[in-house]
Amino acid sequence: MTLKALIFDVDGTLAETERDGHRVAFNQAFANVGLSWHWSIARYGELLHVAGGKERIRAYIEQDQPPIPTHWDVETLIATLHQRKNQYYTDGLRRGEVQLRPGVRRLILEARAQGIRLAIATTSQPENALALLETALAPDAPGWFEVIAAGDIVPHKKPAPDVYRYVLQQLGLPAHVCLAIEDTEQGLTAATGAGIPTVVTVNDYTREQSFAAAALVLTHLGEPQHPAQILAGSPLAGQPAMLTVDTARQVLQASVLANDVTVFHRAGSSSKSTASTDLKPVI
Numbered sequence: 001m002t003l004k005a006l007i008f009d010v011d012g013t014l015a016e017t018e019r020d021g022h023r024v025a026f027n028q029a030f031a032n033v034g035l036s037w038h039w040s041i042a043r044y045g046e047l048l049h050v051a052g053g054k055e056r057i058r059a060y061i062e063q064d065q066p067p068i069p070t071h072w073d074v075e076t077l078i079a080t081l082h083q084r085k086n087q088y089y090t091d092g093l094r095r096g097e098v099q100l101r102p103g104v105r106r107l108i109l110e111a112r113a114q115g116i117r118l119a120i121a122t123t124s125q126p127e128n129a130l131a132l133l134e135t136a137l138a139p140d141a142p143g144w145f146e147v148i149a150a151g152d153i154v155p156h157k158k159p160a161p162d163v164y165r166y167v168l169q170q171l172g173l174p175a176h177v178c179l180a181i182e183d184t185e186q187g188l189t190a191a192t193g194a195g196i197p198t199v200v201t202v203n204d205y206t207r208e209q210s211f212a213a214a215a216l217v218l219t220h221l222g223e224p225q226h227p228a229q230i231l232a233g234s235p236l237a238g239q240p241a242m243l244t245v246d247t248a249r250q251v252l253q254a255s256v257l258a259n260d261v262t263v264f265h266r267a268g269s270s271s272k273s274t275a276s277t278d279l280k281p282v283i
């Protein structure tokens with residue numbers, strides 16, 4: 001099976017943006033408009049079950065019923081907070097406060113060198129995704145990605161598969177030649193809902209989620225001197241690992257053979273015997 005494209009989620013996948021980026025910026029926005037609200041690390045972890053910043057604020061208002069000064073209309077307040085939070089977040093990014101996770105730069109550079117196409121599929125706002133790429137990866141990094149699908153580009157956010165379907169459509173590729181990289185169960189559901197084999201790199205907020213549908217689950221993408229740990233999806237679970245373009249190809253092949261008989265048959269092969277044994281050299 002040919003690997004044609006890698007499709008990356010942004011928040012939590014490229015960088016630990018949630019706890020130290022978005023959460024801090026939300027709290028700055030609350031203070032900026034005179035609210036006494038504060039999202040702790042633990043509370044924010046719960047709110048992360050809601051995808052999208054505006055939706056997250058709305059969920060918090062509904063669940064916690066925090067004090068809202070009477071001069072604020074709720075819809076206006078949500079829109080104002082979201083806009084200011086994005087400004088604080090982008091300012092923090094521009095100051096270099098958010099770093100890429102291990103292996104992200106390595107894999108992206110390797111993919112570019114080998115002609116693997118790159119795309120972004122995120123519920124994050126476009127300006128946030130671009131700011132992270134420019135400051136943490138390279139000033140011209142947004143241009144490395146053929147498609148940057150972000151924010152409200154599709155009506156239904158993750159876990160709906162819409163953003164991934166949009167990316168596939170823009171790339172002009174079928175799902176089974178792409179590999180998605182995600183960090184959450186929501187993101188995994190979105191990617192696999194579009195039929196895309198998915199590698200999950202967990203973080204502290206997502207480690208306990210269910211990733212049964214993932215082709216591979218790792219602690220991060222891995223560096224030569226800082227390998228990841230395989231958590232699930234390979235017979236080599238528990239061993240040191242690094243996701244390279246070569247191993248990504250093998251993950252894709254094993255996943256497609258194991259999960260999608262239709263594609264398998266269409267590919268013209270008559271033997272399934274390699275499906276499980278091909279897992280061995282995955283990492």
Ligand SMILES: [Mg+2]
Binds near residue numbers: 009013182184187
């Ligand atoms: Mg994410």
